[in-house]
Amino acid sequence: MALGDSSAAAYIHMVQHLIERCLLFGMSMEECIDTLSKHANIGPVIASTVWKELEKENKDFFKAYRQWRETRH
Numbered sequence: 473m474a475l476g477d478s479s480a481a482a483y484i485h486m487v488q489h490l491i492e493r494c495l496l497f498g499m500s501m502e503e504c505i506d507t508l509s510k511h512a513n514i515g516p517v518i519a520s521t522v523w524k525e526l527e528k529e530n531k532d533f534f535k536a537y538r539q540w541r542e543t544r545h
Contacts, residue, residue: 487514487522498541 490512494504501523508514527534 484522487518488526490514491519491523491526495537498544500541 487508490508491504494507499507501520504523505516505519508519509516
């Protein structure tokens with residue numbers, strides 16, 4: 473799969489969507505990666521990379537999300 477390939481972009485978009493669903497359930501990065509690995513056959517390296525890119529692009533959201541998770545536990 474070439475990096476610019478549209479199927480690669482679609483796969484990354486699908487992983488992003490699944491991560492967003494994990495966020496709705498209040499999962500940590502580790503919980504999300506484990507869940508995607510077990511239930512969606514997404515490699516941990518892929519899930520981790522997409523999560524970290526989302527964090528870079530949405531710093532304020534993830535800061536608030538981490539704070540919310542801390543108050544929840």
